[in-house]
Structure formats: structure tokens, C-alpha cells
Amino acid sequence: xxxxxxxxxxxxxxxxxxxxxxxxxxxxxxxxxxxxxxxxxxxxxxxxxxxxxxxxxxxxxxxxxxxxxxxxxxxxxxxxxxxxxxxxxxxxxxxxxxxxxxxxxxxxxxxxxxxxxxxxxxxxxxxxxxxxxxxxxxxxxxxxxxxxxxxxxxxxxxxxxxxxxxxxxxxxxxxxxxxxxxxxxxxxxxxxxxxxxxxxxxxxxxxxxxxxxxxxxxxxxxxxxxxxxxxxxxxxxxxxxxxxxxxxxxxxxxxxxxxxxxxxxxxxxxxxxxxxxxxxxxxx
Numbered sequence: 313x314x315x316x317x318x319x320x321x322x323x324x325x326x327x328x329x330x331x332x333x334x335x336x337x338x339x340x341x342x343x344x345x346x347x348x349x350x351x352x353x354x355x356x357x358x359x360x361x362x363x364x365x366x367x368x369x370x371x372x373x374x375x376x377x378x379x380x381x382x383x384x385x386x387x388x389x390x391x392x393x394x395x396x397x398x399x400x401x402x403x404x405x406x407x408x409x410x411x412x413x414x415x416x417x418x419x420x421x422x423x424x425x426x427x428x429x430x431x432x433x434x435x436x437x438x439x440x441x442x443x444x445x446x447x448x449x450x451x452x453x454x455x456x457x458x459x460x461x462x463x464x465x466x467x468x469x470x471x472x473x474x475x476x477x478x479x480x481x482x483x484x485x486x487x488x489x490x491x492x493x494x495x496x497x498x499x500x501x502x503x504x505x506x507x508x509x510x511x512x513x514x515x516x517x518x519x520x521x522x523x524x525x526x527x528x529x530x531x532x533x534x535x536x537x538x539x540x541x542x543x544x545x546x547x548x549x550x551x552x553x554x555x556x557x558x559x560x561x562x563x564x565x566x567x568x569x570x571x572x573x574x575x576x577x578x579x580x581x582x583x584x585x586x587x588x589x590x591x592x593x594x595x596x
Contacts, residue, residue, distance in 0.1 A: 316572055317569070317576060320568050320572055323565055324562065324566065327558055327561050327562045328562065330558055331555065331559070334551050334554045334555050334558060335551075335555065337398065337551050338547075338548055338552065338555065341545075341547040341548045342544070342548055344446065344540070345540075345545050345548065347446075347447050348537045348538075348540045349480075349537075349541050351447055352534065352538060355530055355534050359530035359531065362523055362526050362527045362530060363500070363527065365523050366498075366501040366520065366523045366524065366527060367501040367502055368510050369512075369519050369520040369523055370501060370502075370520065372510075372516035373517060373520060386413060386416040386418070387413055387418075387472040387473060387474050388418045388419075388420065388469075388470045388472065388474070388494075389410055389414075389417045389418070389420065389473075389474055389476060390420045390461075390473070390475040390476070390493075390535070391406050391407065391420070391421045391422065391423075391426055391475075391476050391477075392426075392443075392475070392476070392535055393426025393427075393539075394423050394424075394425040394443075395423045395425060395442065395445075395543070396425070396543075396547070398547050398550050398551065398554075399543050399547045400546050400550050402425070402478065402486075402542070402543055402546045403423060403425045403426045403428075403429045405488060406476055406539075407426065407433070409476050409488040409490060410476060413474075414433075414435065418438045418469065418470070419435070419438055419439070420437065420438060420439040420440075420441075420457055420460060420461065421437040421439070421440045422440075422441045422443055422457065422536065422539075423441075423442075423443050423539075423543075424442055424443075426440075427440045438464075439457075441453055441457060443540065443543075447540055447541075450536040450537055451529075451533050454533045454536055455529065458528060470494065471494075471495075472494060472495065473492070474490055474491065475490070475493055475532065475535045476488065476489070476490045476491075477491075477535040477536070477538050477539040477542070478538065478539055478542035478543070478546075479538045480538070480541055486542050486545070486546060489535075489538070491535065493528055493531055494528075496524055496528075
């Protein structure tokens with residue numbers, strides 16, 4: 313009985329340690345998600361400023377800019393998956409959002425878990441990158457993705473580019489977003505109607521090209537931050553479920569501990585009573 317009580321006590325101690333780890337992981341995920349969400353606001357403002365500059369640059373370009381039609385062929389996809397575990401089926405949802413394009417597209421995958429999920433499906437990505445553990449490192453990741461994309465563009469291999477990421481909406485959970493980046497849609501940036509033209513030191517065509525590069529980088533940062541925040545929100549949900557489970561197991565084990573302790577006390581009382589009765593019989 314004593315060994316059984318010790319075993320139950322050891323299991324309770326293990327569950328409590330596990331609960332402490334779960335709570336710590338939940339707190340870390342919450343802090344990272346909150347930081348990423350605050351940085352999304354800054355990146356979106358930066359992208360809006362570049363968009364306004366593109367509109368002004370378009371007013372300086374004298375030649376018309378033809379709008380390219382979307383290539384019906386397989387696209388190039390940038391997928392922002394999970395880097396760490398305990399996030400449920402986060403990466404699988406991102407991959408499923410690609411649909412039939414997943415098997416035919418050239419894939420740029422950010423997140424180690426996404427690469428593992430692709431390997432399980434027998435698909436080899438064209439480029440893989442590791443997500444940083446903290447959101448301030450995401451712009452550098454966006455730069456690495458953009459550099460790899462521009463190398464493919466120079467080779468003439470990229471005619472259509474989409475980015476797929478998860479976005480966390482408060483009260484609604486994770487929402488999958490597929491955003492087209494190339495061909496560049498100039499209709500989103502109406503030419504500026506300002507009476508006074510801006511003062512520039514570059515040819516309008518060169519300025520416009522540089523602004524497009526900066527805007528695409530901002531969009532990659534936007535997707536990376538949203539994906540990073542959504543991954544940590546998914547991890548918070550997983551840790552909340554784990555916390556509920558550990559609480560349930562702890563309550564069950566504590567009930568077992570009380571029952572075993574009561575059985576032990578009862579056995580000791582019976583043993584004492586039996587010894588007292590035997591002593592009286594010998595005295596008689």
C-alpha cells in the first residue's frame with residue numbers, strides 16, 4: 313500500500329511539473345503573438361506609405377504601363393508554416409490552402425515544420441527557410457525570400473507569385489489568406505492628382521521599380537508577421553487544451569491519492585484493532 317501511495321504521489325509531482333511547463337510555453341507564445349501583432353501595424357503603415365509613393369511615381373511615368381494578365385500556369389508559392397511544434401495542424405492547413413498547386417508549383421517554404429509536412433507528402437520545395445524565434449528577425453527572413461525570388465525572376469522561371477499565410481482574427485480564430493504579389497497590380501495605386509509634382513532625383517521608371525521592390529518586401533514582412541502571430545496563437549490554444557487536460561489528470565490523481573491514503577489508514581486501524589483483540593485473548 314505504501315509503495316502504491318508513493319507511486320501516485322510521484323505521478324502527481326510529474327503532472328504538476330508538466331503543468332508548469334505548459335503554462336510557461338503558453339505565456340511565451342502569448343508574448344510573441346502580442347509583439348508580432350503590434351509590429352504588423354507598423355509594417356502596414358510602411359506599406360501604405362510606399363503605396364502612396366507608387367501612386368505619385370505613376371503620375372510621373374509618361375509611358376503607359378500595360379497590365380499583365382495572370383499566367384494560367386503553375387504559380388510560385390511562398391508558404392509561411394510553423395517553425396516549432398505544439399501548434400496543432402497549423403502547417404497542414406497552410407499546405408492544404410495551396411490546393412492542387414501544391415504538387416505543381418515552385419514552393420518557397422518558411423518554417424521547418426512545413427518542410428517536414430511536405431516531405432511526408434513526397435513533395436520537395438524549391439527553397440526552405442527557418443523562422444526566427446522572435447518577430448524582429450522576420451524582416452531579415454523576408455529579405456532572404458525576396459533575394460531567392462529575384463534570382464528565379466532573373467532566370468525567367470517566375471511569372472505568377474502568390475503568398476499563403478494564416479491570419480488570426482480576434483473572436484474568429486485563424487483565417488487562411490492567399491494573396492497575389494506578381495504580376496504587380498498597378499490598378500491598386502491610382503496615380504496621384506497633386507498639382508505639384510514631387511521632386512525626384514531618379515528617372516521615374518527607375519524610382520517606380522525601386523518602390524515596387526520595397527512594397528513587395530513590405531508585403532512579405534506583413535505575411536511573415538501574421539503567420540508568426542497565428543502560429544503562436546495556435547500554440548496558445550494547444551497549451552490551453554493541454555492545461556485543461558493536466559488539471560483533469562491532477563484532479564483524478566489527487567482523488568486516487570486520497571482514496572489510497574484512506575485505505576492505508578483503514579488498514580492500520582484494522583491491524584491495531586486485531587492486535588488489541590489478540591492481546592486481550594492472551595490476557596484472558
